[in-house]
Amino acid sequence: EIVLTQSPATLSLSPGERATLSCRASQSVSSYLAWYQQKPGQAPRLLIYDASNRATGIPDRFSGSGSGTDFTLTISSLEPEDFAVYYCQQRGNWPWTFGQGTKVEVK
Amino acid sequence: QVQLVESGGGVVQPGRSLRLSCAASGFIFSSFGMHWVRQAPGKGLEWVTAIWHDGTYNHYAESVKGRFTISRDNSKNTVYLQMNSLRAEDAAVYYCAREGMTRAFDYWGQGTLVTVSS
Numbered sequence: 001e002i003v004l005t006q007s008p009a010t011l012s013l014s015p016g017e018r019a020t021l022s023c024r025a026s027q028s029v030s031s032y033l034a035w036y037q038q039k040p041g042q043a044p045r046l047l048i049y050d051a052s053n054r055a056t057g058i059p060d061r062f063s064g065s066g067s068g069t070d071f072t073l074t075i076s077s078l079e080p081e082d083f084a085v086y087y088c089q090q091r092g093n094w095p096w097t098f099g100q101g102t103k104v105e106v107k
Numbered sequence: 108q109v110q111l112v113e114s115g116g117g118v119v120q121p122g123r124s125l126r127l128s129c130a131a132s133g134f135i136f137s138s139f140g141m142h143w144v145r146q147a148p149g150k151g152l153e154w155v156t157a158i159w160h161d162g163t164y165n166h167y168a169e170s171v172k173g174r175f176t177i178s179r180d181n182s183k184n185t186v187y188l189q190m191n192s193l194r195a196e197d198a199a200v201y202y203c204a205r206e207g208m209t210r211a212f213d214y215w216g217q218g219t220l221v222t223v224s225s
Contacts (some may be wrong), residue, residue, distance in 0.1 A: 001169070034211040036152075043202055043215035044144075044152065055213065087152050091210055094166045096142075098152040 029092030116219030129203030
């Protein structure tokens with residue numbers, strides 16, 4: 001099973017700041033990595049698929065990069081609605097797996 | 108618009124069974140793979156199982172293999188999760204999710220809560 005390790009666990013930032021979230025895979029997943037945002041009481045929302053492609057309707061302040069084992073989600077300038085938990089997820093090998101999440105909180 | 112509506116959650120004793128359903132609408136159900144993802148209270152997301160668009164293949168997380176069975180009825184636009192021999196650690200919100208053309212989970216249901224308690 002591929003283990004995804006996200007860091008940091010919590011990111012404390014102010015609106016307008018840049019957020020950089022990391023996801024590291026225990027073995028290569030090629031570019032088969034997605035990012036999701038989850039707010040309390042809500043289902044997750046797809047942000048990025050195949051490492052760097054924004055899903056439909058996702059603002060361009062969200063961007064993804066990486067391949068192989070190291071991936072990054074960047075939020076260029078945090079909006080109030082961006083404070084949430086973010087998960088990475090791989091489909092490179094079965095079973096598909098999620099990272100443990102990074103919480104982006106207001107500083 | 109695409110909608111996924113889960114049902115069937117509730118309180119169940121350890122060792123008992125429960126069947127979840129996910130009714131889909133707004134898209135050609137038989138063209139998409141479907142998954143179940145769960146989230147224990149206060150915890151992260153855990154992928155559980157997947158089924159091919161035509162039901163021919165499926166995959167399971169090790170934690171549920173041999174106890175859970177995914178199935179689908181394309182005539183009813185519904186995917187099911189049969190959960191047997193339930194354990195305390197199976198308690199979670201269970202989401203069904205569509206595997207989109209991008210092969211990511213592009214649509215999610217609102218989730219159904221399963222509580223395992225004596």
